[in-house]
Every structure is written in C-alpha cells, then in structure tokens.
Amino acid sequence: MTSHRIFLLTPEQVMARRAALVDLLIAVVEAGASVNFVQPMTRAKAEAWWAEAFAAHARGARLIFVAETDERLDGTVHLVPAPQENQRHRADLAKMLVHPRAQRQGLGAALMRAAEEEACRIDRTLLTLDTETGSAGERLYARLGWTKIGEIPGYAMRADGSTTDPASFFYKVLAPEG
Ligand SMILES: CC(C)(COP(=O)(O)OP(=O)(O)OC[C@H]1O[C@@H](n2cnc3c(N)ncnc32)[C@H](O)[C@@H]1OP(=O)(O)O)[C@@H](O)C(=O)NCCC(=O)NCCS
Numbered sequence: 001m002t003s004h005r006i007f008l009l010t011p012e013q014v015m016a017r018r019a020a021l022v023d024l025l026i027a028v029v030e031a032g033a034s035v036n037f038v039q040p041m042t043r044a045k046a047e048a049w050w051a052e053a054f055a056a057h058a059r060g061a062r063l064i065f066v067a068e069t070d071e072r073l074d075g076t077v078h079l080v081p082a083p084q085e086n087q088r089h090r091a092d093l094a095k096m097l098v099h100p101r102a103q104r105q106g107l108g109a110a111l112m113r114a115a116e117e118e119a120c121r122i123d124r125t126l127l128t129l130d131t132e133t134g135s136a137g138e139r140l141y142a143r144l145g146w147t148k149i150g151e152i153p154g155y156a157m158r159a160d161g162s163t164t165d166p167a168s169f170f171y172k173v174l175a176p177e178g
Contacts, residue, residue: 002105004067004074006114011058017066018054020073022046024099029159031100034132038161053078053095065114067098067107074102077111081124091124096137108140116144116174125174132156133166146170 009017022043029041037045056062061083067075075098082090093115098107119127131137133151142148148170155167 002067002102002107002110004069004102004107004110006065006067006107006110008114008118009057009064009066011054014054014057014064017068017073018050020068021050021066021076024073024076024097025049025095027099027101028097032159033097034135034156034159034165035095035097036156037159038157039159056080062094063115063118065111065118067102067111072099074099075107075111077115079115079119079124081122087126089124090126090128091119093127093129096129096131096140103136108136109144112140112144116172120174120176123176125176127172127174128170130155130167130169133168138168141170141172144172146172 025046026041026043028035029037029039053062053064057064061080063079065077066073077096078094080092080094082088082092093112096108096111116127119125129141131141148168151166151168153166154164156165158165
C-alpha cells in the first residue's frame with residue numbers, strides 16, 4: 001500500500017498543481033511512455049497540453065484525479081465524459097500517468113478505481129480507452145477487468161520517434177450504483 005491520497009481536483013486545486021502536473025507529463029514522456037508526445041518533451045509542449053486540459057476541466061468536460069503525498073504529486077488519470085447527446089452513459093479514460101519514481105506500488109490501480117467509482121456515481125457506466133499494445137497500461141487495464149476489443153497496427157509513433165507501434169482498444173461496463 002502507498003500513503004498517497006487519491007482524489008478529484010477542483011478548478012482551484014488544479015491551478016495550485018499546475019507545475020507539478022507539467023513536470024509529471026514531462027517525466028513520463030522522457031521515460032519513454034507513449035502518451036501522444038514524441039521526445040524531446042519540452043516544457044512548452046507540456047504546458048500547452050495542460051492549458052487545454054485545465055480549460056476543459058473548468059467547464060466540466062474533463063475530470064482530473066491525482067495521487068499525491070504532502071511532498072509531491074505522483075500520478076493522474078482523467079475521466080472525459082462523451083459530449084455526444086446519444087452517449088450520455090459513456091466516458092473515456094485518459095492520461096493515466098504515474099511518475100517513474102512511484103510506479104509499481106499500486107498507484108495506477110488505485111487511480112483507475114477512483115475514476116471508475118466516480119464514473120459510476122455520475123452514471124457514465126460505459127468506459128473506453130486505448131493504450132500502447134504490450135505496455136504496462138495494457139496489463140493494468142486487463143487486470144482491472146477491462147475487455148480488450150482489438151489492436152490497430154502502426155497506430156502511434158513511439159516516444160523516441162524510432163517507429164510506430166500498435167494500440168489496443170478496451171472498454172468496461174460498470175454496474176450502476178444500487
Ligand atoms: C501504466 C502505469 C500508469 C501503471 O502505473 P503503476 O502505478 O505502476 O501501476 P500499478 O502499480 O498499479 O501496477 C503496475 C505493476 O506493478 C505491480 N505492483 C503493484 N503494486 C506492487 C507492489 N507493491 N510491489 C511490487 N509490484 C507491484 C503490478 O502488479 C503491476 O505489474 P505488471 O505491470 O507486471 O502487471 C504506469 O506504468 C505509467 O504511468 N506508465 C507510463 C504512462 C502510460 O503508459 N500510461 C498509460 C497510457 S494509456
């Protein structure tokens with residue numbers, strides 16, 4: 001078990017964690033994770049991405065969870081409710097990031113559980129995501145009961161830009177709270 005607190009951020013709490021969230025994204029990409037960026041991961045790229053994420057968070061279009069101790073922020077995951085009016089029951093899971101210094105302690109699983117609980121609470125009972133095939137993320141989602149529907153070859157450039165890798169697509173149906 002870790003001593004991290006896992007919780008959903010308010011817009012005020014997000015702004016106070018801006019630099020730590022930028023640092024987290026940079027650290028994860030520099031460590032080689034395939035999360036929509038190619039190295040070198042500049043501060044400018046990370047700040048621009050978070051600026052859009054914070055704007056979406058402020059209008060309720062992205063829920064941001066973090067894992068932190070009193071000293072540092074070590075992880076995040078985002079719940080993105082589908083905006084389509086015929087998919088009011090669906091949300092995407094995105095930006096599942098655990099800092100390399102804090103991986104393999106159960107934080108990823110704890111963040112996913114928090115996001116799934118909140119999704120259930122707000123009646124988003126169908127969750128979807130994609131991840132790099134063969135990654136730690138793919139193992140995590142399978143372990144937590146997500147269903148893999150398949151792979152798309154050559155989907156995304158590897159973080160070091162050397163080649164493209166396939167992506168795996170997953171979904172999970174949550175039992176509504178009773
Ligand atoms: C994918 C990711 C979020 C997983 O986060 P994490 O905090 O390491 O996840 P967990 O600790 O819950 O599980 C990871 C592994 O540690 C193991 N583990 C968990 N607690 C452990 C403990 N106390 N001691 C030893 N191992 C442990 C798990 O069994 C799991 O093993 P496996 O990968 O061999 O199946 C993290 O690796 C990451 O941020 N990667 C880079 C970004 C990324 O790829 N994100 C996914 C994009 S879709």
